[in-house]
Amino acid sequence: MSQFFDALETRSADERESALAERLPQQIAHAKANTAYFAMSLKNIDAASITSTAALAALPVVRKSDLIELQKRQRPFGGLAASPWGRLGRVFSSPGPIYEPEGRGADYWRTARALYAAGFRAGDLVHNSFSYHMTPGAWILEAGAQALGCTVFPAGVGQTEQQVAAMADLQPNGYVGTPSFLRILLEKADELVLKLPSLTKALVSGEAFLPPVRDALLARGIAGYQAYATAELGVIAYETEARQGLVIDEGVIVEIVRPGTGDPVAAGEVGEVVVTTFNPDYPLIRFGTGDLSAFLPGISPCGRTNMRIRGWMGRADQTTKIKGMFVHPEQVAAVIKRHPEIARARLVVTNPDSIDLMTLSCEIGPNRAEGLETKIADSVRDVTKLRAEVRLVAVGSLPNDGKVIEDSRKYD
Numbered sequence: 001m002s003q004f005f006d007a008l009e010t011r012s013a014d015e016r017e018s019a020l021a022e023r024l025p026q027q028i029a030h031a032k033a034n035t036a037y038f039a040m041s042l043k044n045i046d047a048a049s050i051t052s053t054a055a056l057a058a059l060p061v062v063r064k065s066d067l068i069e070l071q072k073r074q075r076p077f078g079g080l081a082a083s084p085w086g087r088l089g090r091v092f093s094s095p096g097p098i099y100e101p102e103g104r105g106a107d108y109w110r111t112a113r114a115l116y117a118a119g120f121r122a123g124d125l126v127h128n129s130f131s132y133h134m135t136p137g138a139w140i141l142e143a144g145a146q147a148l149g150c151t152v153f154p155a156g157v158g159q160t161e162q163q164v165a166a167m168a169d170l171q172p173n174g175y176v177g178t179p180s181f182l183r184i185l186l187e188k189a190d191e192l193v194l195k196l197p198s199l200t201k202a203l204v205s206g207e208a209f210l211p212p213v214r215d216a217l218l219a220r221g222i223a224g225y226q227a228y229a230t231a232e233l234g235v236i237a238y239e240t241e242a243r244q245g246l247v248i249d250e251g252v253i254v255e256i257v258r259p260g261t262g263d264p265v266a267a268g269e270v271g272e273v274v275v276t277t278f279n280p281d282y283p284l285i286r287f288g289t290g291d292l293s294a295f296l297p298g299i300s301p302c303g304r305t306n307m308r309i310r311g312w313m314g315r316a317d318q319t320t321k322i323k324g325m326f327v328h329p330e331q332v333a334a335v336i337k338r339h340p341e342i343a344r345a346r347l348v349v350t351n352p353d354s355i356d357l358m359t360l361s362c363e364i365g366p367n368r369a370e371g372l373e374t375k376i377a378d379s380v381r382d383v384t385k386l387r388a389e390v391r392l393v394a395v396g397s398l399p400n401d402g403k404v405i406e407d408s409r410k411y412d
Contacts, residue, residue, distance in 0.1 A: 005116040008250040009304045016306070020253070021051040023278055028059075031283040036079035037062070037070070038285060053253060056286065061262040061274055063288035064232065065317055068096045077101060083281040092136040092231065100136055100231045103281035109136075109234030110251045111144025111227070117240045117247070117304075118203040118225035120174050122149025127167055127199075129177030129185070130206070132156045136231050137206065141176040144235075150174075157181070160188045164196075171198035179204040179213050179224065186220065197221075205229055208312060228312060230289055232282065233275050237309050245296040245308035252277050254309065255286070256295055259316040259404045260329025262286065270294045270402030272316035273309070290317050292402035318405035322349055322356050327384050329404040332360075335379045341365065341372065343395045347388070351409040358388035363395045 004010060011019075029047035031038040041060055050056055062070075062080070070078030076091065076099045083103060090102040102108055120126065126145045130137035132154055142152050153170060155163050155177075164185055175182055182202060189196055202217065202224040209226040217224040225239040228246055236254065237246035248254050253276040258265050265271040273289045292315065296308040319328045327347070336342045343363040350357050360380055364372070373390040380388040 003302075004304070005113045009113075009247075009306070011305060013305070017052070020053070024052075024056065024253070024276075025050055027276070027278050027283055028285060030082065030280060031285050034082035035283065036074065038080070038283070040079075042285070053255065056253065056276060057255065057257075057262065057264050059262070059286050061257070061286045061288045062284070064098075064230075064290045065288075067098045067232075071099060077282070080284065081282050088281065090136075090139065092139070093134045094136075094231050098231070101282050102136065102139065103279070105281075107143050107147035108279075108281075109140040109143055109229065110249055111140055111229070111235050112147040113144075113249060114225075114227040114229075114235050114238035115141075115144050115148055115150075115176075115203055117238050117302075118174075118227075119201040119223060120145065120148055120150060120203065124148075124150045124173040124201075125170060126150045126152045126174045126176055127155055127163075127170075127172040128152050129155045129157060129163065129175065129181050140229060140231075140234060141203070141205075145176070160184055161192070164189045164192060164194055167196050167199070168194040171196075173198055173200060175199060175202040175204075175222075177204065178206045179209050179217075179226075180207060182217070182222075182224075183213065201225075203227055226311070228291075228309075232284060232287060233277055233289070234279075236273070236275055236289075237311075240300055240302040240304060242300045242302040244300060246311050247300055247302075247304045247308050248306045250306065251279075254307065256293060256309070257288075258333060259292075259318065259402060260331070260333040263333075265294075268294055268297065268400070270313055270400050272402070288316075290315055292316050294400075294402075313402060316402060318403060318407075320349060320405055320407045322358060322386055325384065325386055327358075327386070327405065331383045332404045334383050335360070335376065336362075338379045339372070339376055341369070342376070344398055346398050346403060346406060348406045349409055356409065358384075358386060359391055360388045361391045361393050361398060363398055364392045365395055368392060 025047045088101045089104040092100045132138040205227045227238045229235045235249045237248050255274040256271040259272045273291045277284050292313040293309040299305050345362045348359045376390045
């Protein structure tokens with residue numbers, strides 16, 4: 001049996017770029033023709049000219065943080081969905097509320113590939129502990145499991161004793177859900193003196209999958225892997241047996257951009273995950289997830305050739321309130337654009353003596369113009385309407401963690 005889900009996973013870079021050059025213009029033309037949002041935001045874009053990720057980077061980013069307001073203005077999906085009721089199979093609601101459509105295609109969320117990489121195969125019984133109530137998590141995993149030929153037990157959340165009893169009776173091969181709830185189930189099984197010898201694999205998501213948790217599962221004979229997915233996009237990236245980052249799914253394009261902008265960051269730098277999907281029902285173009293990550297160099301030792309990311313590294317939306325004024329990452333980016341000498345910048349907010357203080361640290365090369373600190377401080381005040389101290393530091397000295405605004409105020 002092949003270790004790969006299909007031949008797409010081992011394509012050469014040239015083959016992947018050639019396929020992208022064909023599919024991407026078609027998807028952008030489809031989004032423009034069939035959604036009100038992209039008809040407006042991309043009205044001056046020639047879809048046929050967007051044939052690479054470099055060309056894609058010139059298009060505007062639509063951010064997850066904008067969805068609540070967009071959906072209030074144009075119900076139900078903010079003008080972003082291409083399929084009407086009837087062509088959609090389900091609609092879900094996530095906190096916000098944010099509504100997400102599900103089309104009728106098999107494995108709509110593209111989960112089967114991630115499950116396969118985690119060792120799931122046709123004939124497995126899968127215990128699904130994601131919620132089946134309003135949110136799409138359970139359905140995202142169920143669709144992929146069924147596409148693989150697995151049978152699914154729809155356990156949902158809570159009722160741990162009943163879930164453990166069902167696991168003891170049915171002897172599932174695999175688990176899908178959060179890693180923390182799997183730990184709770186296993187501890188409950190220990191408490192009830194129930195054996196679960198058939199459970200040997202898990203695909204977890206929804207929260208960080210830390211090495212101590214992974215190792216604790218391995219000690220019980222359970223190989224756990226993680227998938228990175230969202231309710232809007234489905235699976236974005238997934239872990240393989242190499243356990244070196246997460247491999248990008250073949251159904252999306254991933255960019256890493258500087259928070260608050262649409263500008264791609266340098267290789268290896270932490271930034272916001274921006275995703276373009278080839279989904280015909282919900283054709284999101286440059287969708288800013290609000291999550292932080294970074295690309296890893298090279299290809300995975302497992303043999304899959306698509307790019308890899310380091311995994312979830314925090315949130316990109318670092319908006320904070322200072323002296324009654326909101327300060328956004330976009331404003332820090334605006335200051336940087338006014339001063340080409342700045343390689344990177346980080347706004348740190350403290351409150352010595354209970355008074356808010358902003359300090360903008362800027363990476364500057366060795367050739368520094370006289371009075372640059374004052375000029376940058378003037379730009380900060382012009383953009384944010386607040387005063388800031390400016391500190392010039394050497395290139396490469398700021399942490400590579402994707403933070404543009406660091407709120408270090410103490411309130412105790």
